[in-house]
Amino acid sequence: MKQDIQHDMQHAIATYASQIGRDPLLIQGAGGNISWKDGNVLWIKASGTWLAEADTRDIFIPLDLAQTRALVAQGASDFQSARIDDSTLRPSIETSLHALLTHRIVVHVHAVDVIALAVLQQAPALLQELLAGLAWAWVEYAKPGAELAQAVARAIAAQEQTDILLLANHGLVIGADSIEECALRLADVLRRCAASVRQTGALAPEAARITSHEPELVAAGYQRCQDAAVQELAHDPLSLSLAREKWVMYPDHAVFLGAVSPVMEAQESLPDFFQRMAGKPVCIIMAQQGVMLRSDCTPAQEAMLACYAAVTARIANVSNVVCLTADQIAALLNWDAEKYRQSLSENKH
């Protein structure tokens, strides 16, 4: 009987998870997460798996909840030792978020509407109005893992009830006691945070978009990006400014698309550009020309680029955006911070 109930829950979660996971405005690639608690067991998505696959493969692994919470309290970011099965999958790096909230169901999404808000300087004040009446908390930016867990623990401890966490420069976490409640709460937050989407659509006619560098780039292993919304990044003046000046606004962006802005200016030669980038970036945003993708670009990287296009189309003012600092980016990529800062200053043009 107990096993049946557990099985039903697993099935219901898998259906819900795959639904959310297939919405690129909520989840991109292996990002985001869902967990549920069953007594002392915390079921969490495995690291690197896609929520979209939840209904076709086993992506959840069981952890001992008490042990996981003890690890979180110790500042751990690896929860392998709390596993109670022999799966070879690793628990998500964001496991701590899920253990800290006491709700039965916890969903973490990288919703583009929420990200576009959560990168703004005035986000806390704006959200105060938008989320009035809800049990929500603002969490200052922290590196995903142990540091984010500490920031979340502080935010939760500061108030009586927290059902919703708005993570600066990152995304959204919802806690609820059933899937239905979770879905309603998520829909409510998304409705309140819905941003107006700038209609870029300034694309030049197809023929005019062919860049003089295209044959050279094809020879270098690039191909034209087929996503019209991503192509807009090269044409929309505001998106271009954002890409030039505030390239890294949230963690996965740096991890999947690189730390240095890949905007290639019209007057720049390809060898100069590659030298400035210290290699071949996953994508190249050629100002006023178009966006090229490296041929080995993965579906996760493409999803992250589409997310970026969707976020930038929801931002109305470049100067209001707070991007990640050199130190924060270096920490994400496990780089030597000083070396990274130097590479950034060399790359200023």
Ligand SMILES: [Zn+2]
């Ligand atoms: Zn996240």
